[in-house]
Amino acid sequence: MADQPATSTASGTSPAPAPEVDLVLLGGDIGIYALARAFHEQYGTVATVVTRKVAGPVGDSRILRTVELGMSAGEPEMLDALLRVGAEKSAARREGAPKPILLANADFLVLLLAQNRERLGEHFLLPLLADETLEAVADKASFTELCTEIGVPTPRTVVLDFTAGTAPEVPELDLGWPVVAKPSRSSAYTHVSFPGKRKVFEMHTRAQLEELVAKLAAAGFRDRFVVQEMVGGDDTAMRSVTAYVDSRGEVTLLGGAHVLLEEHTPGALGNPAAMVxxxxxxxxxxxxxxxxxxxxxxxxxxxxxxxxxDGVAKFFEVNPRIGRNNQYMTSAGANVAVPAVADLIEHRSLERMAPSREVLYSIVPWALLRRYLVEPELREWVNRVRKQCTVHPLAYRVEGPKRRAYVAAAKANQVKKFLQHYPRPTADGF
Incomplete structure (x- = not known):
């Protein structure tokens, strides 16, 4: 069954009268397009996307308009562009109409919005965490501490602190080898550059870890890195959870997926490429x-x-944003736009929304995905769901032929990337 939009079926949603909804998005990846698509499906919203470059995911689209800043644009230019867009929308907004909702879908961009919440709040509705909460949950080291406080399992973790401006001493580790090393806050890692930079590192020896520490210090990294025990299992051992918490503290959106395959390019390692x-x-x-x-x-x-x-599900992190793969929720019957609109524009309580059907979310062709599903029962289940409903976040029925051609080309490119970076499944997903 081809990808079809799914209207939210959760009780508490009222399709009529439809609220007046405007949306501004900062960024230009698949997740940003999926957000624009969710709002368009539910409310007919044509979003405004502010991005450095109008690339494939947001190019030639009928459901959004773009504001391109150029690849040299930094955070000050992004902020200026948002304030300019906001002022234009404020001037044009009719009396009594709600402000636009402003969303970002990258950690460093969420941080930019949070750091400027007062200025941006003059023009936009901002579903953001409080500063102290954002600081705590977006840091993998403090995330682990918070989970421990309430008995939520996490991998054993050691923290390496670079904030003094020098390379920290690597302590004796009791985590076994290999270990996993990654930045404690991705927002602090975004602007650091060095040869061999990856989103996540697999370290097989102490010497490798010490070499990485030296590279980070030389590159000017001034935050924390976490070293964690390796939790075995390939990509199919991963799970994804998406949620929304409203202004009253109620969880009004909650759903999850069984990850089947993650991306394996250095800069995108860990992003789900397929899940059910x-x-x-x-x-x-x-x-x-x-x-x-x-x-x-x-x-x-x-x-x-x-x-x-031990079969225990261990929590790695929480991203303070909806995530790149949010289309799986909307396509499964829990449109991710609804809880934000109910909260920020309609100011009403909402019974918790959850996915109402199984869907296969995938940005790769089935022939490629199938080779990574080595467990027969899992492969049979996924194949059965695939035939009922397969969704690609960029394959939206209202788009024109240029978009359809781009989606086909993007799928073909995924084959090339997997053959280069992850040609066959491994026991640990690296």
Whole structure:
């Protein structure tokens, strides 16, 4: 069955009268387009996308208009552009109409919005965490501490602190080898550049880890890095959770997916490339416990992995944004635009929304995905769901032939990337 839009079926949503909804998005990736698509499906909104470059995911689209800043634009230029767009919309907005909702879908861009919430709040509605909460949950080291406080399992973790401006001493590790090393805050890592930079590192020896520490210090990294025990299992051991917490602290959107395949290019490692919506049971319950414990607000996206040693689902991180792969929720019957609009524009309570059907979310061709599903029962389940409903976030029926050609080319390019970076499944997903 081809990708079809799914209207939210959660009780508490009222399709008529439709609220007046405007949307501004900062960024230009697949996740940004999926957000624009969700708002367009539900409310007919034509979003304004502010981005450095109008690339494939947001190019030649009928559901959004773009403001291109140029690749040299930094955060001050982005802020200026948002304020300019906001002022234009404020001047044109009719009396009594709500402000536009402003969203970003990258950690450093969410931080930019939070740091300028007062100025941006003059023109926009901002579903953002409080500063202290954002600082705590977006840091993988403090995330681990918060999870420990409420009994949510996480991998064993050691923190390496670069804030003094020098390379920290690598302590004796009792995590086993290999270990996983990654920045504690991706927003602090975004602007650091060095040869061999990756989103996540697999370290097989102490010498490798010490070499990485030296590279980070030489590159001017001034934050924290976490070193964690390796949780085995390939990409199919991963789980994804998407949620929204409204202004009253109620979790009004909650759903999850069984990840099947992640991207493996250095800069995108860990981004889901394919997954199936499913009820994650206790994983969802623990996600709610974390959100309520921390006083969370707005969108959240958890990365979780089931440890094959004990079957325990271990929480890796929470992204303070909806996540690149948010289309799986909308296509499964829980349109991600609805809770934000109910909260920020309609100011009404909403019964918790959840996916109502199984869908296969995939940005890769089935022939490629199938080769990474080595477990027969899993492959059969996914194939059955695939035939019922397969969704690609960029394959939206209202778009024209240029978009359809781009989606086909993007799928072909995924084949090339996987053959280069991850030609066959491995036991640990690296």
């Amino acid at each position: 919506t499913t009820d994650l049971g206790e994983v969802l319950e623990r996600s709610v416990r974390f959100l309520q414990h921390t006083g969370y607000r707005g969108y959240a996206n958890f990365d979780v992995k089931v440890d094959p040693r």
